[in-house]
Amino acid sequence: MAHSSKPKLLMIVPMKWAGLAGTALGSVEVVVAGKDSYEPADIHYVLSFRPPQGLLASLPNLKAAFSLGAGVDGFLSDPSYPKHVPLVRFVDRTLSAEMAQYVLMHVLIHHRMQRFFDDCQKDSNWRQRVLERRTEETHIGFLGLGEIGSYTAGLLVELGFPVRAWTRSRKAVPGVTSFAGPEEFKIFLGKTDILINLLALTRETVGILNASTFAALPQDAVVINVARGGHLIESDLLEALESGHLSGAVLDVFEQEPLQVESPLWRHPKVTVTPHIAAISQPAVVLAYVRDGIAAFERGEVPPTVVDVNAAY
Numbered sequence: 001m002a003h004s005s006k007p008k009l010l011m012i013v014p015m016k017w018a019g020l021a022g023t024a025l026g027s028v029e030v031v032v033a034g035k036d037s038y039e040p041a042d043i044h045y046v047l048s049f050r051p052p053q054g055l056l057a058s059l060p061n062l063k064a065a066f067s068l069g070a071g072v073d074g075f076l077s078d079p080s081y082p083k084h085v086p087l088v089r090f091v092d093r094t095l096s097a098e099m100a101q102y103v104l105m106h107v108l109i110h111h112r113m114q115r116f117f118d119d120c121q122k123d124s125n126w127r128q129r130v131l132e133r134r135t136e137e138t139h140i141g142f143l144g145l146g147e148i149g150s151y152t153a154g155l156l157v158e159l160g161f162p163v164r165a166w167t168r169s170r171k172a173v174p175g176v177t178s179f180a181g182p183e184e185f186k187i188f189l190g191k192t193d194i195l196i197n198l199l200a201l202t203r204e205t206v207g208i209l210n211a212s213t214f215a216a217l218p219q220d221a222v223v224i225n226v227a228r229g230g231h232l233i234e235s236d237l238l239e240a241l242e243s244g245h246l247s248g249a250v251l252d253v254f255e256q257e258p259l260q261v262e263s264p265l266w267r268h269p270k271v272t273v274t275p276h277i278a279a280i281s282q283p284a285v286v287l288a289y290v291r292d293g294i295a296a297f298e299r300g301e302v303p304p305t306v307v308d309v310n311a312a313y
Helices: 017-024 093-111 114-122 147-158 182-189 211-216 232-242 283-298
Strands: 008-011 029-032 046-047 065-069 140-143 165-166 176-180 194-197 222-227 247-252 271-273
Touching: 008 017, 017 029, 017 283, 046 283, 065 283, 093 147, 093 194, 093 222, 093 247, 140 147, 147 165, 147 176, 165 182, 176 182, 182 194, 182 211, 211 232, 232 247
Parallel strands: 008 029, 008 046, 046 065, 140 165, 140 194, 165 176, 194 222, 222 247, 247 271
Antiparallel strands: none
């Protein structure tokens, strides 16, 4: 039997995506994991968010792997990931804007004390209250300043907030004070009233939201985590909230998802929980990006969003 000359894509995705793939991917032959059978040697490309460990290493003719999201830790947490295979992250301007909207919304909810007024409304209590801190005195700090962080930081600068960021190497973003490297981490934290985590999850950043980090933040600081659950030590966060050092936390990502029903985070009065929805990839948009990426590889080109596998972003 003659093998197809078309590039073959293995999709490890929710089944609802399968029906869209045929038309969206054009000349690409599609195999859906859990639905279609295939020979490992026939697979040229993979689309997934967190493929089973060892799977990619079992595909001898794999040309590239595509992530469903901007993060690629779901691939690189596999120690057998074949590092010669290019790994492409999903970058979409709409997705970046939605993430920025989420962050901006929660910064303003805390800054404008909306939860206090929600409670007043429940009690039919007309109670005016001056902001606890003026905008120009409320320092917003970003852990990570990539495409999403830079865009969001710019919006907050326009609203008049002093914005700072900590990154591995120095960044130059208008209106943002840059801190870099381990020696400047605690200095950065010392004046950060609202801490926003947008870091990639790497060996160096696992558990970075821990007791030491929280203790270095000012009294009544707020933590917003929209990166990965692996960045946060949940027990340390709960202790910092219970002690009164932190005044609140917004969590969209968790070490275990879905978040377990018995988790105290669900019911904590200072915690806002959302189910990993800060920005959700639209299937049609992702499939178009995969189609264009495969076409680039087939022409001998490299898409611009290929990550540094060693750096993990």
